[in-house]
Amino acid sequence: MRIQTLTGATIQAALLEARRRFGDDVVLLESIPPQGDQPARITIMVDERLEMPEALPYGYGAALARAQKAVGKTTPAANDTAEVLVAPQASPEKPAATLNGRGQLFPQRTAPPAPAPSATAGSAEVQLERLSRRLARLERQLGSALVGTSHRWLAHPLATELLRQGLRSATVIRLFDRLLAQGFDPEQPEEQLRWALAREMRRQLSPTTPRPLQGTLVCIGAAGSGKTSVVLKLARHPGFFGRRLVAVLVLMPEEVESQPYISPVDLYRRFELPVQTVSRPDEMAAALRRLQGFDQVLIDTPSLPLLEGPARRLLLQLRQLLSPIVPLQVLFTLNATTNLEDLPPEFLQRLPLSPDALVLTHWDEVRRPGRLYDWLVALARPVVCLSSGSRVPESLEAFSPTAYIEQLLRL
Structure with a gap:
């Protein structure tokens, strides 16, 4: 596979040129719409075996010949087969082998490795998890960029609009294929397709419909997601808890107290909210006795690490503290501007305190709201509210899937 970059008057024109030159089996990696005097640009991945090369510009053939001569190679014929040499992997039980100048193998005498310290093991665990996430991210990006038999939809103005809003190309193709299965055609009036598309998107987002908040609420989220701000706004907003x-x-x-953590107690007291801190199970029992006269309890927590190992350890400690509280509803606060590739829905679903509902924060800073669509559909959790700005409590509003889709489709 190799990477190619093409330009055109529009993204659709560049895609058509890519399919003309390389066939339909191309992978769209990135698309940038035209800006000012700059043409639209797309980046694609092409299978070299299927590539239909054009003549090299003047001078390129001579440069290629000089480069091949410098490295002692010649271009093989199309039907020739090249031998691929793979370096042998050293077995853990046997010493590695090296080659001398005459090409004979001799065992390498090395001392047995010293046992790695525990810190190294922890670092290796972190690196493996990061590598796994990067590979999963690449797989999702490639899967979302495949241009197949439904590519004709990508030239439709509605498809272009959704791509600009941040939806993945594979998602757009699936949505329009659903319309095709329902009897719609790309040649129909755009307004009819727009409303049909809105109904299909609303159906897929039905799990995000808000539900009444019940029981004690515990708010979890990564650093910078606005957990404390959400708890404060919920506590003060008359539309959520009334009187x-x-x-x-x-x-x-106690394990978290040794780590840098700014306590929000003073902030809650500034807004005249009764607040207590809890570190141990006996303190939780005492706090619950003192809170028996209150109608609603909101719980703030330390920042959630984005690596699964540390996140599970923290949430297991929190779950132990929260065990006496029934019923308990877990709210996950998501900074809507965050890189969603670093926070896959599967990660949240595997946590010891899996979210029951979501709160989307920093909503006023989102420039491409469509990038959240696939993530919300995959997580399939109700979205309680949106937080925009810092005003307490006015900047908190209920989430509406219908309003979100109308924003994407400009209805």
Whole structure:
């Protein structure tokens, strides 16, 4: 496979040129719409075996010959087969082998490796998890960029609009294929297709419909996601808890107290909210006795690590502290501007405190809201509200899947 970059008056024109030159089996990696005097640009991945090369510009053939001569190679014929040499992997039980100048193998005498310290093992675990996420991210990007039999939809103005909003090309193709299965055709009036597309997208987003908040709420989220701000706005917003008496618990497990963590207790007191900190199970029991006269309890927590190992350890400690509280609803606060590739839905679904619902924060800073569509569909959790700005509590509003789709489709 090799990477190619093409330009055109529009993204659709560049895609058509890519399919004309390389066939339909191309992988779209990136598309940038035209800006000012700059043409549209796409980056694709092409199978070299299927490539239909054009004549090299003047001078390139001579440069290629000089480069091949410098490295002592000649271009093989199309039907020739090249021998691929693979370096043998050293077995853990046997010493590695090296080659001398005459090409004979001799065992390499090396001392047995010293046992790695525990810190190295922890670092290796972190690196493996990061590598796994990067590979999964690449797989999703390639899968979303495949241009197949439904590529004709990508030239439709509605498809272009959704791509600009941040939806993946594979998602756009699936949505329009659903319309095709329902009897719609690309040649129909755009307004009819727009409303049909809105109904299909609304159907897929039905799991995100908000539900009433019930029981004690515990708010979890990564650093910078706005957990404390959400708890504060919920506690003060009359549209969520009305005239109910609200108190706040701040969980600070003993293992976390040694780490940098700014306690939000003073902030809650500044807004005249009753607040208590809890570090141990006996403190939780005492706090619950003191909170029996309140109608609603909101719980703030330390920042959630984005690596699964540390995240599980923290949430297991929190779950132990929260075990006396029934019913318990877990709210996950997501910074809507974050890189969603670093926070796959499968990661949240495997956590010891898996989210029951979502709160989307920093909504006023989102430039391409469509990039959240696939993530919300995959997680399939209700979205309680949106947080935009820092005003308490006015900047908190209920989430509407219908309004979100109308924003994407400009209805």
